Amino acid sequence: MAMRFIEGNEAVALGAMAAGCRFFAGYPITPATTIYNAMLKYLPPEGGVCLQGEDEIASIGYCLGASMAGNKVLTATSGPGISLYSEQISFAIGSEIPLVIVNVQRLGPSTGSATKGADGDIQFMRWGSSSGLPVIVLAPVDVADCYRLTVHAFNLAEQYRCPVFLASNKEIAMTRESVDLDTVELPDIITRQTADRNTVFLPFAAHSDDTAPDFLPIGDQTLVRQTSSTHGVNGYITVDPEEINAFQLRLERKLKAHVDAFTHFEQDLDPQARTLVVVYGVTARAARVAVAESRAAGKPVSMLTLKTLWPVPERLIIDTAVPYDRVVVVEMNMGQYVREVQRLLPGKTVDFLGQMNGNLIKPEQIREVI
Numbered sequence: 488m489a490m491r492f493i494e495g496n497e498a499v500a501l502g503a504m505a506a507g508c509r510f511f512a513g514y515p516i517t518p519a520t521t522i523y524n525a526m527l528k529y530l531p532p533e534g535g536v537c538l539q540g541e542d543e544i545a546s547i548g549y550c551l552g553a554s555m556a557g558n559k560v561l562t563a564t565s566g567p568g569i570s571l572y573s574e575q576i577s578f579a580i581g582s583e584i585p586l587v588i589v590n591v592q593r594l595g596p597s598t599g600s601a602t603k604g605a606d607g608d609i610q611f612m613r614w615g616s617s618s619g620l621p622v623i624v625l626a627p628v629d630v631a632d633c634y635r636l637t638v639h640a641f642n643l644a645e646q647y648r649c650p651v652f653l654a655s656n657k658e659i660a661m662t663r664e665s666v667d668l669d670t671v672e673l674p675d676i677i678t679r680q681t682a683d684r685n686t687v688f689l690p691f692a693a694h695s696d697d698t699a700p701d702f703l704p705i706g707d708q709t710l711v712r713q714t715s716s717t718h719g720v721n722g723y724i725t726v727d728p729e730e731i732n733a734f735q736l737r738l739e740r741k742l743k744a745h746v747d748a749f750t751h752f753e754q755d756l757d758p759q760a761r762t763l764v765v766v767y768g769v770t771a772r773a774a775r776v777a778v779a780e781s782r783a784a785g786k787p788v789s790m791l792t793l794k795t796l797w798p799v800p801e802r803l804i805i806d807t808a809v810p811y812d813r814v815v816v817v818e819m820n821m822g823q824y825v826r827e828v829q830r831l832l833p834g835k836t837v838d839f840l841g842q843m844n845g846n847l848i849k850p851e852q853i854r855e856v857i
Contacts, residue, residue, distance in 0.1 A: 490667045495633040495659040496563075499589055500525030501668065502637030503561045507676055508587070509535035510558040512549035514542055514568065517601040518657040519591035522563035543571040547588075551575060554584050555713055557704035559641055559678075563589035566608050567598060569615060576650050577616040578715045580738065583648035583691070583699055585679060587640045592656040594845050603845035604657035606768050606819040612652045613797045620735070621742045624652040624797040625751060626767045630664040635671050636751065636794065642677040643749055647741055648699035654796060656819070658769045658847060684709055692720040696733070697740035743798045750803050751794035760787040762857055763811040765804070765828055767793040770817050770848050777853035788857050799827050808832050815840065815856055817848060 493501075499522050503511075511526040513519070523539070530537040536553070540546030543564055550560040564572065569590055579586045590612060594603040612624050623643050625636045633655065640651040682688055682701035688709045693700045700720075703711050712722030717734065719725040753771075755778060766774045771792045781788045791807050793800065804827075808814055813836045816825040825839045840856045842848060 489669065490665055492663055492665050493630060494521065494661050494663045495627065495630050495655060496521040496591065496661065497525045498630045498633035498666070498668075499563070499637050499653065499655070500529055502634040503587070503641065504529050504533065505634075505673060506559065506638045506641035507678070508559045508561050508641060509533065510550065510553040510560045511535070511537045511562065512540050512546040512553070512560075513562050513564060514540050514546050516565050516568050518593055518604075518660050519563040519565050519568075519589060521661070522589055522591070526561065543568040544575065547572045547575040547586075550586055551579060551584050554586055555705045557702075559585070559645065561587045561589070563591065565591050565593045566595045566611075569608060569611060573615050574617070576622070577618060579650045580616055580618055580620050580622065581717075582713050582715060583738075585644040585648050586650045587637070587644050587653065588650055589653045589655060591660045592654065594843065600845055602657065604769065604819065604847070605843050605845075606654070606656055606770070606823070607843055609654065609796065609818070609820065609823040612654060620738050621798045622650050622652060623647070623742060623749070624654050624795070626654040626794050626796050627659055628768060628771045628792060628794070629659065630662070630666050631671050632794065633659065634666070634668055635673060638673050638676070639749065639751065642674055645677050645679040646699070647745075648679060648702070649742065654768065656769060689720045690722040691718060691734070693737060693741075696737050697744040699741055746795070746798040746800055747802055749795060750800040752800070752803060753792040753794070754790070754807065756789040757782065757787040760789040761811055762788050762813045762815060763808055764788060764790045764815045764817060764853070764857065765793065766790065766817045767796060767824065768819065770819055773848050773850045774817055774853055776850035777857060780850065781854055781857050786857065796824065799831070801831055804828060804831050808835060812836065813838065817841065817853055817856075819843060819848060
């Protein structure tokens, strides 16, 4: 593939192709549209399907249907589209339909500023369904991350049979960088586990209380049932409290019990520091500069860049923060992920720097807080 000069959105498309994605449906929206454009270029030559739905609701619906048929699927949108996706995201959670969603965040609320970046959907991606059950959210910092984490997102969607978000934003998505994709380390490709057709097929029977069930596609020689209603292991609607409880707990445990296995992060720790900066997304790039400048000025500081946001990587945050008296959380919103850090570190001083005005947070702003 050699050196490429590409934006984050094209890197997402290339990562999707590397992961085995063969279906994309979406509706044009700034700043996510170039993912659709790229998939329109890459999918047809590989025998894949790329289509524009009549709106966001139809687009994600097409993806769910294609996933039920056994395809690896991708959709991409921004905040207003995520709002419209909400019901179908709930369907994907409850019926365990693998799905990768790229949310190229822009400044909200509502239509907001289509050409200005922000990280205002961080809590929305986690809680924007009717169940409150968890989803996976990964957060790239740069173009290389967009490529690598997209492959991880598909693996996780397949392994845990759930929606997986890539929490990009306008500044990452539409900034071009030179990157040699051949040097980016990718994981082995995972495909959802196929059920044994020689045994009685129960579409929602898992091997344990913290795993996803094996899969057979709609239209298989074996009868496959799907429903958006509360169901038992056989796929039929149930009102039995014990059966419902076991189902809900498994949907929660299959992600929360395994979050350490897919916790992506970077650490830049100074043993002399008493302050830890916690950051994610494009703001990590400003924080790197601020940390380097602070150290050069004789003030040691450490940095933790989170690339798995949900489920919260609690063990990583708690263990990393142990040596520090003070934690500074920096994010492009009015204070969303900082709530999780405060919850996990009740005995420490947790300060916050954030803004949501269409401008990137600058290194000098971070240095001032440090």
